[in-house]
Amino acid sequence: MPTAEELKHRIEAAIPGSRAEVNGADGQHFSATVTAPEFSGMSRLEQHRRVMAVFGDELGGRIHALALSTRPE
Amino acid sequence: MSENPLRDEIAKAIADNDVILFMKGNPDRPMCGFSARTAAALDALQTPYAAVDVLPDPRIRQELSALSNWPTIPQLFVRGELVGGCDIVTEMYETGELAKVIGVEPPASAPEEAPVAAEPGAPPLQIQNNLQN
Numbered sequence: 001m002p003t004a005e006e007l008k009h010r011i012e013a014a015i016p017g018s019r020a021e022v023n024g025a026d027g028q029h030f031s032a033t034v035t036a037p038e039f040s041g042m043s044r045l046e047q048h049r050r051v052m053a054v055f056g057d058e059l060g061g062r063i064h065a066l067a068l069s070t071r072p073e
Numbered sequence: 074m075s076e077n078p079l080r081d082e083i084a085k086a087i088a089d090n091d092v093i094l095f096m097k098g099n100p101d102r103p104m105c106g107f108s109a110r111t112a113a114a115l116d117a118l119q120t121p122y123a124a125v126d127v128l129p130d131p132r133i134r135q136e137l138s139a140l141s142n143w144p145t146i147p148q149l150f151v152r153g154e155l156v157g158g159c160d161i162v163t164e165m166y167e168t169g170e171l172a173k174v175i176g177v178e179p180p181a182s183a184p185e186e187a188p189v190a191a192e193p194g195a196p197p198l199q200i201q202n203n204l205q206n
Contacts, residue, residue, distance in 0.1 A: 044164075045157050052144055059144045065107065066145075068160050 001027035002063055007055075008032075014054040017073070031067035040072035047071075080136040083125075087140075087150050092122035092175055095137055096147040100124050107159035111147040114166040120177045151175055 004022040007030055011020040017037045024030030032051070039047045047070035055063055087093055092115070098104030100112040115122050127134045127146055138144055141155050149156045151174050156162060165171040172179040 044161050045155065048157065048161060049142065056144075060146075069164075 002030075002058075003027065004030060007063070007066075011051060011054055015050065019073075028064040029067075030063060030065065031069075033069045033071075035071055035073050037073045039070055042072075044070065077136065079132055080140055083133065083137055083140060086123065086125060088153055090123035090150075091152050092120060093125065093150045094122055094147055095125045095127055095133075095150075097126070097128050099126050104128060105146070107145075108147045111149060111159045111162045114162055114171060115149075117166070117180055118172055118175060118177050119180075120175055 002024075004024045007024070008020045008022040011022070011032065011034055012018050015034070015036045015038065018034055019036075020032055020034045022030055022032045034047075034051050036047075036050075039050075042050070048068050051068055051070060052059055052066070055066070059066060094100075094112060094115060096103060096105075096108035096112060098108060100116065103109035103112055112124070125133070127137065134146060137146075137148065141148055141150075143155055143158065145158050147159055147162075149158075149162050156165070156171075156174060162171060165174065169179045
């Protein structure tokens with residue numbers, strides 16, 4: 001079962017300079033606030049795509065839901 | 074025509090409808106909280122929109138995500154462009170951007186939070202049967 005800690009590390013490892021706060025005690029429904037320098041100049045849609053791409057097919061499967069809030073650093 | 078009639082059908086639905094929401098269930102009976110919140114934001118703007126239930130056939134979701142490069146449901150399109158999923162739509166509703174993108178007046182008393190339940194509005198157009206080939 002995925003943990004909030006795992007998601008946090010994977011986001012921060014995949015997106016340079018990013019910081020992620022992840023919640024999700026039930027192991028299925030997570031929410032994340034992610035800041036990253038590269039988000040500046042990206043639309044909100046692109047920022048969300050960038051974070052979701054870290055998890056690929058796991059979204060909707062192993063990770064049932066990931067509510068996102070993103071902003072540039 | 075490509076060799077993928079279902080994907081063509083989805084692309085046509087997106088092109089033919091100014092505002093179209095792909096969701097789980099329908100606006101009157103959403104089958105997922107994220108779909109419910111997204112439909113409620115549209116209902117609050119009292120704007121007509123097409124709604125497609127992706128649940129009857131898992132291929133709808135597969136083809137939609139392949140087309141939009143967006144993995145999750147719901148997905149809102151306005152004039153052919155993907156606006157986003159529940160988080161983005163909810164955030165844009167709260168800031169008034171959603172009304173602007175769709176081209177309607179924001180609700181008179183701009184609520185600070187997105188509505189949690191559907192309010193009566195224009196009945197949504199149901200086209201999901203066209204996608205069950």
